[in-house]
Amino acid sequence: MTSETDVQNPTTSGDSAPENGAPVHPNFGRITTTGAGDAVLSAALQKVLDGTWADTREFTRDSMTPDMLNPIGLTMEEHRDHVLAQLQRLSDSGMPKLGFREEDGGTGDTGGALTSFEMLGHLDLSLMVKAGVQWGLFGGAIANLGNAETRAKYLPDVMSLDLLGCFAMTEIGGGSDVQNLETTATYDRETGEFVINTPTPSAEKAYIGNAARDGRMAAVFAQLITHEDGEELRHGVHCLLVPIRDEQGNDLPGVSTTDHGHKGGLLGVDNGRIWFSGVRVPREALLDRFGAVDENGTYSSPIESVGARFFTMLGTLxxxxxxxxxxxxxxxxxxxxxxxxxxxxxxxxxxxxxxxxxxxxxxxxxxxxxxxxxxxxxxxxxxxxxxxxxxxxxxxxxxxxxxxxxxxxxxxxxxxxxxxxxxxxxxxxxxxxxxxxxxxxxxxxxxxxxxxxxxxxxxxxxxxxxxxxxxxxxxxxxxxxxxxxxxxxxxxxxxxxxxxxxxxxxxxxxxxxxxxxxxxxxxxxxxxxxxxxxxxxxxxxxxxxxxxxxxxxxxxxxxxxxxxxxxxxxxxxxxxxxxxxxxxxxxxxxxxxxxxxxxxxxxxxxxxxxxxxxxxxxxxxxxxxxxxxxxxxxxxxxxxxxxxxxxxxxxxxxxxxxxAFAIPEFVFDVPMLTDGGVDTLTDEPADEHEVAGLAD
Ligand SMILES: Cc1cc2nc3c(=O)[nH]c(=O)nc-3n(C[C@H](O)[C@H](O)[C@H](O)COP(=O)(O)OP(=O)(O)OC[C@H]3O[C@@H](n4cnc5c(N)ncnc54)[C@H](O)[C@@H]3O)c2cc1C
CATH class of the missing domain: 1.20.140.10 (Butyryl-CoA Dehydrogenase, subunit A, domain 3)
Incomplete structure (x- = not known):
């Protein structure tokens, strides 16, 4: 076996030590060269980690650049702008198509899509989350719960970012207990529309990605209500597409959004709250794979039980x-x-x-x-x-x-x-x-x-x-x-x-x-x-x-x-x-x-x-x-x-x-690894007692 020492501490000289007489930092000599590992072995290990979607990983690696790294020191608004610009770059590269079926304009490579999302985790998690909200959650809800007509109408714009959207499931009062969320979508037979309401303060949609600034539409999860002979019928949680802002970014009538502002992290993602007050959407806004309402207000579903329907719907997401x-x-x-x-x-x-x-x-x-x-x-x-x-x-x-x-x-x-x-x-x-x-x-x-x-x-x-x-x-x-x-x-x-x-x-x-x-x-x-x-x-x-x-x-x-x-x-x-x-x-x-x-x-x-x-x-x-x-x-x-x-x-x-993790080298271009923040590098070889000597 080759030991790490062999490759980590080349004997060719690198940066030189300060000349005699020059002031020497007390830490001088404690920072050695960064070196490299055993390239052949790490390549063999990388092959195992890269797995089935090795080609996608390689392609994604090649397209990663330093400007996709989490930018440090920007204001929240600047960070949001930066992430949105990077998202557009990803969209232009065709990456989101991987995650959508061919019949919907994608390339139908689920594994490739998930793998490329994963790799964004090496760079900027804000970018990963923003991409996840837009294509994985908002786009995913339309792709998995919508009918062919709805998918054809919206998915091309979702992929191109002409339509930015939210996945509005969580409510401030409900949180993890999603099945009992309170937002309502009530069918109005007179007009053929659903009326979306936030009935109580605890029903306000909260923490929603893209809701504070960029989203124009939301996939809203709500209790679906119809009426028969004057009696209210509740069919459980369903998802509807609800426009929330106009092109200029103003809230639409009946919609109130607010910005969560600074969070503990993910500053590049605009999370916010959404409140609905009598917002009307056409009957077609219902993503009806697991439950549809006809013109007369009659509900039908391929799954009879409300609970089973709910879990089946969640399973697709x-x-x-x-x-x-x-x-x-x-x-x-x-x-x-x-x-x-x-x-x-x-x-x-x-x-x-x-x-x-x-x-x-x-x-x-x-x-x-x-x-x-x-x-x-x-x-x-x-x-x-x-x-x-x-x-x-x-x-x-x-x-x-x-x-x-x-x-x-x-x-x-x-x-x-x-x-x-x-x-x-x-x-x-x-x-x-x-x-x-x-x-x-x-x-x-x-x-x-x-x-x-x-x-x-x-x-x-x-x-x-x-x-x-x-x-x-x-x-x-x-x-x-x-x-x-x-x-x-x-x-x-x-x-x-x-x-x-x-x-x-x-x-x-x-x-x-x-x-x-x-x-x-x-x-x-x-x-x-x-x-x-x-x-x-x-x-x-x-x-x-x-x-x-x-x-x-x-x-x-x-x-x-x-x-x-x-x-x-x-x-x-x-x-x-x-x-x-x-x-x-x-x-x-x-x-x-x-x-x-x-x-x-x-x-x-x-x-x-x-x-x-x-x-x-x-x-x-x-x-x-x-x-x-x-x-x-x-x-x-x-x-x-x-x-x-x-x-x-x-x-x-x-x-x-x-x-073997095969993380792009530019990720490691940070002061503590390049000059230790205290001195220039020395190329002094390590002694035998050092770590590498213990390899075998
Ligand atoms: C930055 C951010 C982005 C988000 N983006 C979105 C989004 O785009 N769309 C969306 O719909 N939602 C979004 N969410 C909401 C997120 O999914 C919820 O925060 C999450 O589901 C948890 O709900 P909660 O915050 O109300 O916590 P709670 O459910 O109230 O949980 C609080 C604590 O109680 C514990 N707890 C809860 N239930 C139990 C139990 N049964 N037994 C024991 N302990 C329990 C939990 O472990 C946790 O520690 C986002 C949240 C954040 C913070």
Missing amino acids: IRGRVSVGAASGAAARTALAMAVRYSLVRRQFDHPETGKGIPLLEYREHQRRLMPRVARAFAYACAQNAIIAELDRFEQDPESFDESQRREMETHAAGIKATVTAFANDTITEARLACGGAGYMAENRITELRKDCDVFSTFEGDNVVLTQLVGKELLSAYASDFGDMDQRETVAFALNTAFDVVQEKARASTLWQKMVDAVTDREHTDLLDRGNQLELLVDREEHLLETVARRLRKAQGQDGSAAFKVFNSAQDHLLQAGRAHMDSWVFARFAEAVDACEDPEAKEVLGMLCDLYVLDIVDADKGWFLEHNRLTTERTKAATAARNRLCTKLAGRARTLVD
Whole structure:
């Protein structure tokens, strides 16, 4: 193996040290050269991470330029203008067409669209979010819920940005409880129009992207109401297209928008509130795929149950959720790559023998902070690729998915969003800390990533709510009528399910069998054995699920309030089961990617990363494994020691690993990586004791 030292510290001279007698900064010599990793190995690893849409990634990389980076120091209005101009550039490049079907004027490449959205996460999350609102959410609602006529009327302008729009679902009083939102769309048979109203202050649409300034139309989610024989009939949540501003940007009659102004991040996106007061739209404004109203005001739907209809509608909109998870993963990889690069050039304290500064990554603690996160970044990138591929397959041929496969995909889309956005927020913060004071300087970009990524844990489904959804779905895995279940019914249903669900599902996969067959050291249940790792994770998930189902059994026969009490007291348990499921699901996707890798050296390194991913989970949850007699103290101690060893081993390859993220080089053109903010570079070779010497 080539060690990082070989390539990081070329012996050719770079910038020279100050001449004798010149004032020397006390930090001089602690910043070394930035160097590079093992290009051949990183290319082989990149191939695994690039996955099916490698060509799209390459094309997107080539079209990325420094002016697409999050601009620092602009006012809010300037930032909004900047992002809008960049959005127009993306539109002109044809990128949005990827996400729309050919019959609607697109190129029908869902995987390509999601991949290119993801890559914007390396540059400016405001741009990613603005693109997501316009094409993923607003355009996505029209594409997935609208009929052919509506799609033909609006989608070309949505792609070209001649029509900027909002996705107006959230209400200030309702938030995550979307099914009970209050905005109404009441059909007026006399005029053949829907009347849109915000009936109470809590029904005001809030936080809506594009609502403060740029949006001209909104896809508004409202309770649909018709009348029959004087009686009011409520059909649940539907989506209607409602114009909100004229060409000059003035609110239309009956519409009041307000600007949220400065937020905790994403300054380039104009989020605002919308209030509707008797706004009339034609009957055709209803996106009627799952529910239509004829001229006489008669409602019809292919799905009878209000709940099932609602969940089916939401299911068609999961793309936004998938791209939010993917882009936050890209942001995390960017921050990690910066922190790793910095840890190789920044030296702190002198080595007792050589008297030379020690690179940060030489320190065990620094390795423990960064390397498990690098391992997770690989794992999540592979899992994210898998969910994108699944969604792409589904959109190409929806009929090939039965009900349970579709629900499973939706569950994993929710779970991976919660998992990766939480990881991204944790990782960006750790990367910022790992870069010390330099990490806190806006010019070095990590703080900007942190501010912008923060809300990714909240929008497109709050992470707690989504993880709970994963847990509930696991419990009701075999229910065919879950869409109609309320909390109490879910509890009751859980009594009859859960047992063996996880094992059965996992065992159904060929990978499982392959791994279990490959267990070489069953007696000693080696923690580095892939089959044992899978069993360890799946067993934890299964146990959590079985025991939460048992706890929920107490709700049987109880009224709503008592059943809620039981459910609520077990909520942490259910969430734990949801997280455990995502851990094993991600592990399986990562292991599949490792298994499929054809390059022997890359496969070996990926195998180590996969081990580190599992050991990191074991380390974080060792209390559970001990409490439940799954691991002895000797084995958890051994796991910690093995984790440390892997951290050190992989630290010797750190630069190569983050180079495999294939982030455009201009992203790293920041002061802390170019001159450390204190001095010019030296090209002094590292000594053997340094990180790179530990590679093999
Ligand atoms: C910058 C930004 C942009 C947005 N853009 C849009 C947009 O374009 N369109 C749109 O429709 N919406 C948008 N949203 C809204 C976003 O989707 C919501 O903020 C999100 O759904 C959460 O709702 P909430 O803010 O009301 O939080 P709440 O649902 O009130 O949650 C508050 C807290 O309570 C917790 N919580 C909630 N329910 C439960 C439960 N059952 N059990 C335990 N804990 C719970 C949550 O974890 C959270 O910590 C945006 C939000 C932001 C901040």
